Amino acid sequence: MSAEAQRLLEELGQALEALLLAGTTTASSATQRTLTAAFEAASKARFLRLGATLRLVLEELKRFDSAPERFSGARLAFFVDRAWLLAQATRRALAAGDTAALERLNASPTQVRAESLTVATLGVQRRYVPGAFSAFEFRLRLLDAAPLADGRVLDRGTPLVYGMVFPATAGGQLPPEAMLALPQKQGYRPAELLEGKALTITPALLGGSPLRLALLPDSRVTTGVAVTDWRTLAPRDPAHWRARVAAYRPDPLELPIEFADELLLEDWTLLGDFAPSTVPGREAEREAPLAALGCRFTLRIDAEPATLAQRLQAVNGAQALYAAVHLEYGRQVLTPLALLGESPEYPGLDPTKFNRTTLVRALHASVVSQK
Amino acid sequence: MSAEARHEALALVLTLSTQLDALVVRGLRATGAEDRARLAGHCEALKQMGATQLAAALGELLAAMGDGRREAAQALLALRARLRVFERLLTQRAVVAEWAAAEAAGALP
Numbered sequence: 001m002s003a004e005a006q007r008l009l010e011e012l013g014q015a016l017e018a019l020l021l022a023g024t025t026t027a028s029s030a031t032q033r034t035l036t037a038a039f040e041a042a043s044k045a046r047f048l049r050l051g052a053t054l055r056l057v058l059e060e061l062k063r064f065d066s067a068p069e070r071f072s073g074a075r076l077a078f079f080v081d082r083a084w085l086l087a088q089a090t091r092r093a094l095a096a097g098d099t100a101a102l103e104r105l106n107a108s109p110t111q112v113r114a115e116s117l118t119v120a121t122l123g124v125q126r127r128y129v130p131g132a133f134s135a136f137e138f139r140l141r142l143l144d145a146a147p148l149a150d151g152r153v154l155d156r157g158t159p160l161v162y163g164m165v166f167p168a169t170a171g172g173q174l175p176p177e178a179m180l181a182l183p184q185k186q187g188y189r190p191a192e193l194l195e196g197k198a199l200t201i202t203p204a205l206l207g208g209s210p211l212r213l214a215l216l217p218d219s220r221v222t223t224g225v226a227v228t229d230w231r232t233l234a235p236r237d238p239a240h241w242r243a244r245v246a247a248y249r250p251d252p253l254e255l256p257i258e259f260a261d262e263l264l265l266e267d268w269t270l271l272g273d274f275a276p277s278t279v280p281g282r283e284a285e286r287e288a289p290l291a292a293l294g295c296r297f298t299l300r301i302d303a304e305p306a307t308l309a310q311r312l313q314a315v316n317g318a319q320a321l322y323a324a325v326h327l328e329y330g331r332q333v334l335t336p337l338a339l340l341g342e343s344p345e346y347p348g349l350d351p352t353k354f355n356r357t358t359l360v361r362a363l364h365a366s367v368v369s370q371k
Numbered sequence: 372m373s374a375e376a377r378h379e380a381l382a383l384v385l386t387l388s389t390q391l392d393a394l395v396v397r398g399l400r401a402t403g404a405e406d407r408a409r410l411a412g413h414c415e416a417l418k419q420m421g422a423t424q425l426a427a428a429l430g431e432l433l434a435a436m437g438d439g440r441r442e443a444a445q446a447l448l449a450l451r452a453r454l455r456v457f458e459r460l461l462t463q464r465a466v467v468a469e470w471a472a473a474e475a476a477g478a479l480p
Binding site: 016017018020021022023024025026027064073074076077080081084085237238239242245246248250252254256279280293294295296327328329330331332 | 447458
């Protein structure tokens with residue numbers, strides 16, 4: 001296994017270097033075949049992070065040929081870098097028999113089982129890349145203390161993240177929000193996460209930092225009573241983020257958004273209109289300067305839905321803004337998760353598009369257009 | 372490093388990153404004299420701001436590209452990794468300074 005893995009990683013490194021020398025346009029089909037084979041072998045060998053990174057490289061190369069308007073050179077370059085660094089570091093760790101380094105490089109955090117979790121959705125972020133995927137990241141809060149199988153007990157208010165990704169092949173012509181109306185095997189529709197009610201999940205797996213929630217095939221999600229004390233669940237102290245920034249140690253494998261936190265901004269003001277981002281790879285998104293806590297932030301949103309920018313400009317500080325925050329090119333970049341009054345409003349989603357009627361209509365239109 | 376110098380350094384990092392992204396797409400073998408001249412200009416600017424390790428990494432890339440060596444690919448990857456870490460460090464310092472200024476102004480809760 002080790003010799004085979006070493007050979008795989010060496011060939012992969014060479015294929016990535018060949019890609020850089022030849023360029024995307026003239027990359028030989030042999031190089032692309034090697035990358036595809038390496039992706040399959042890496043996944044089989046349980047090099048999950050490397051496998052996932054190679055999948056992104058291959059998707060971007062495919063996009064270069066089939067949908068150049070959606071291709072991003074910055075994205076391709078980043079994932080080629082990451083794949084090469086992972087391959088080199090994994091090869092060295094294998095040669096040295098360094099299992100701790102291998103675990104770190106694979107970034108596959110241990111998951112622990114919780115028999116029951118009661119949560120509420122404080123915010124949600126939508127990412128929509130036409131022709132690629134729709135993704136939703138639900139920012140949950142634990143409503144009751146929860147014991148874990150390893151003996152730890154999570155306190156009420158503990159933040160959890162639950163992500164759902166819908167590939168474009170499944171989305172077709174549907175608006176991204178329509179995916180939230182699809183029934184899941186655990187007996188719920190994702191739209192139910194947005195009804196302001198307590199949700200009980202039995203059982204679930206948790207792992208990583210922040211804790212990411214994973215449902216099991218036999219998990220069940222049931223809706224409970226309306227939550228009323230949202231304010232007690234929101235992040236209170238920006239000092240936590242400030243301290244993390246001060247202690248931050250950069251990692252060349254890390255995407256900027258992978259070092260992130262959450263802020264609740266009670267007083268905030270937009271200092272200008274939304275305009276297309278100038279950051280490489282982010283050109284499809286829009287940004288506006290925002291003042292809060294004596295700092296100048298950048299508020300970044302997807303271009304769609306158009307109602308999001310309008311809503312944020314209309315509110316402009318009249319309601320608290322609950323947002324994710326990360327660092328990028330000298331700035332603190334915010335991504336809105338919710339506007340928080342008595343209860344959360346999720347401005348990144350169009351509520352008219354995630355009901356069953358919209359889903360059925362969109363599916364019907366999609367079927368008709370394919371005939 | 373002053374806030375102004377940091378701002379200039381971040382602008383240079385963004386420009387250089389964008390040029391290196393373009394090299395990845397076009398391929399190192401397709402680079403011409405104009406590309407190399409621009410990179411050499413960035414190399415000089417990095418030296419002047421004291422980012423000597425980054426300047427050395429860029430110098431290695433330029434040398435390997437000039438000789439048409441296969442090692443240019445590894446030099447590009449090594450440079451990009453260092454550039455990303457440099458950007459993160461500059462950003463961290465900028466944001467730490469911004470929070471300190473906010474605290475000094477009494478803007479924090």
